[in-house]
Amino acid sequence: MTTRVRFAPSPTGLFHVGSARSALFNWLFARQQDGVFLLRIEDTDADRNREEWVDVIINSMAWLGLDVDEGPFRQSANAVQHKAAVESLYEAGVLYACGCTGDDVQARKGENKTPGYDGHCRDLNVPRSATTALRFKVPEGMTVVDDVIRGRIEFQNAVIDDFVVAKSSGAVLYNMANVVDDRVDRITHVIRGEDHISNTPKQQLIWAALSRVVGPDLPLPIYAHLPLLVDASRKKLSKRKDPVAVEFFRDQGFLPDAFVNFLSLLGWSPKGEEKVTREELISQFTLGEVNQSPAFFDVVKLTNLNGAYVRELSVEEFIAATLPWVDPSTALWSPADFQPLWPAERFDPGRYRAIAPVVQERVALLSEVPAMIDFLFLENPPIDAAAWTKAVTGDRDAIAILDAAIAAYKETEFDAQVLHEVTLAFTEQLGMKLRKVQAPIRVALTGKSVGPPLFESLVVVGRDEVLRRLSAAREVAGTTAT
RNA sequence: GGCCCUAUCGUCUAGAGGCCUAGGACAUCACCCUCUCAAGGUGGAGGCACGGGUUCGAAUCCCGUUAGGGCUACCA
Numbered sequence: 001m002t003t004r005v006r007f008a009p010s011p012t013g014l015f016h017v018g019s020a021r022s023a024l025f026n027w028l029f030a031r032q033q034d035g036v037f038l039l040r041i042e043d044t045d046a047d048r049n050r051e052e053w054v055d056v057i058i059n060s061m062a063w064l065g066l067d068v069d070e071g072p073f074r075q076s077a078n079a080v081q082h083k084a085a086v087e088s089l090y091e092a093g094v095l096y097a098c099g100c101t102g103d104d105v106q107a108r109k110g111e112n113k114t115p116g117y118d119g120h121c122r123d124l125n126v127p128r129s130a131t132t133a134l135r136f137k138v139p140e141g142m143t144v145v146d147d148v149i150r151g152r153i154e155f156q157n158a159v160i161d162d163f164v165v166a167k168s169s170g171a172v173l174y175n176m177a178n179v180v181d182d183r184v185d186r187i188t189h190v191i192r193g194e195d196h197i198s199n200t201p202k203q204q205l206i207w208a209a210l211s212r213v214v215g216p217d218l219p220l221p222i223y224a225h226l227p228l229l230v231d232a233s234r235k236k237l238s239k240r241k242d243p244v245a246v247e248f249f250r251d252q253g254f255l256p257d258a259f260v261n262f263l264s265l266l267g268w269s270p271k272g273e274e275k276v277t278r279e280e281l282i283s284q285f286t287l288g289e290v291n292q293s294p295a296f297f298d299v300v301k302l303t304n305l306n307g308a309y310v311r312e313l314s315v316e317e318f319i320a321a322t323l324p325w326v327d328p329s330t331a332l333w334s335p336a337d338f339q340p341l342w343p344a345e346r347f348d349p350g351r352y353r354a355i356a357p358v359v360q361e362r363v364a365l366l367s368e369v370p371a372m373i374d375f376l377f378l379e380n381p382p383i384d385a386a387a388w389t390k391a392v393t394g395d396r397d398a399i400a401i402l403d404a405a406i407a408a409y410k411e412t413e414f415d416a417q418v419l420h421e422v423t424l425a426f427t428e429q430l431g432m433k434l435r436k437v438q439a440p441i442r443v444a445l446t447g448k449s450v451g452p453p454l455f456e457s458l459v460v461v462g463r464d465e466v467l468r469r470l471s472a473a474r475e476v477a478g479t480t481a482t
Numbered sequence: 483g484g485c486c487c488u489a490u491c492g493u494c495u496a497g498a499g500g501c502c503u504a505g506g507a508c509a510u511c512a513c514c515c516u517c518u519c520a521a522g523g524u525g526g527a528g529g530c531a532c533g534g535g536u537u538c539g540a541a542u543c544c545c546g547u548u549a550g551g552g553c554u555a556c557c558a
Contacts, residue, residue: 009558044558048557116555135556166556194486198552199553225487227488228488228552230550230551267494268495269494269495269496271496294487297494298494300509304508361520361521420517437517439518
């Protein structure tokens with residue numbers, strides 16, 4: 001039998017990393033089993049769903065490279081089948097009408113909160129009306145969930161209340177709609193978050209009832225409940241409190257492959273190195289090996305992994321990937337809230353191409369690139385006060401160094417290797433160390449104390465501009481020197 | 483409150499009774515390399531929540547305690 005799995009998010013907010021992880025594990029399993037990965041948008045709650053969130057889900061999955069074999073389907077499009085299933089179950093006596101309001105239930109329960117609903121209308125034969133909901137008549141006995149990840153979980157049916165399956169408005173609720181769809185879609189494995197464990201016995205009960213009274217008699221899907229992703233306070237990742245939208249990570253300059261690799265490490269681990277390709281992920285992934293304890297989403301580790309992926313890119317790939325940050329006018333998309341550091345017309349692809357290889361080795365996030373190379377595209381890069389103070393004002397040799405540099409760079413060939421040697425030569429004449437000498441030159445050139453290697457930077461900026469900046473700095477240093 | 487899940491370095495994890503004086507990765511510290519910054523290299527510190535069993539032997543199995551967490555809607 002073909003493995004068929006589904007990812008079934010509800011479009012009620014940003015697509016967050018917990019959802020992404022569920023989607024990924026489903027996708028990995030499908031790919032590995034040579035099965036079918038299906039996307040179903042669970043949009044039955046009209047009050048909370050928004051169309052724009054559907055787009056976010058689809059875009060985020062595309063970014064992650066989780067290609068869908070079937071769908072995206074809309075759960076709402078199956079409303080007719082949901083209602084038909086409900087009617088059949090009602091006629092078979094599996095469901096009953098209940099006119100209790102939430103307040104009624106609360107009032108009767110008082111301090112005793114177990115179970116949620118007390119079964120008040122269960123045997124009252126309440127006639128159906130516009131104010132009655134339909135509840136599932138939970139049978140006696142025990143329901144066993146066989147979870148691939150957690151083993152056998154037993155639920156006494158007595159603690160499962162007669163849950164509502166269809167609202168008084170007629171709208172069919174999650175547990176019912178979800179099961180009907182899983183049956184229609186012939187889902188074989190349900191892989192989802194741990195927060196659904198308590199829904200599972202209810203869904204198994206519905207499934208069994210449907211198999212019995214409506215047919216066909218389908219085997220229960222195999223369940224696998226993934227450990228939750230938690231925040232620093234060990235609580236379930238929240239869309240409201242935590243910066244967890246997948247789009248946010250894309251906008252920070254994370255690479256999808258790195259992101260996917262990192263996600264795969266949360267609750268699971270490959271045999272050897274943690275850094276693994278998608279292909280290895282697919283072949284190595286084993287659902288039963290997923291562990292059971294919640295995992296904290298550590299952005300620092302993600303960042304480190306991302307750096308490794310960035311460094312592995314070819315220069316061409318790196319340039320293409322950074323276009324949204326360096327040359328927004330030619331990029332296919334733009335990060336949210338992105339503020340360009342230089343006017344678009346001053347960007348020079350040739351210069352960027354020349355500096356890219358040494359920049360690539362120095363960033364962990366693509367968004368770090370602009371600040372590292374702004375001196376190439378700004379006429380007068382801003383001078384960092386602290387850097388100036390330390391390297392120029394605070395160094396009484398700075399003027400001599402700048403003078404020597406200007407004199408040397410006037411004559412020499414502008415080649416990184418040659419500049420290195422020339423600089424080394426006057427450094428020795430001065431009786432200094434290169435480490436010391438590069439500082440004022442760097443600040444004069446870039447305005448910063450850190451950045452790409454100096455000699456490569458000099459070459460890209462070019463002799464005339466280098467001399468102009470060095471002279472300007474020399475002049476300011478001379479007038480402010482004490 | 484009830485039901486359910488979980489418990490190895492700060493974090494993510496390896497570990498399925500002896501291979502564990504518990505391994506790796508990130509973070510951290512030191513040193514090396516070095517034109518800054520990164521990257522890289524070497525080394526260090528750092529953990530089986532606790533208590534009982536079972537066993538010749540337990541991080542691994544069982545029970546309990548404790549601590550976290552999830553669910554407890556006419557949401558999904």
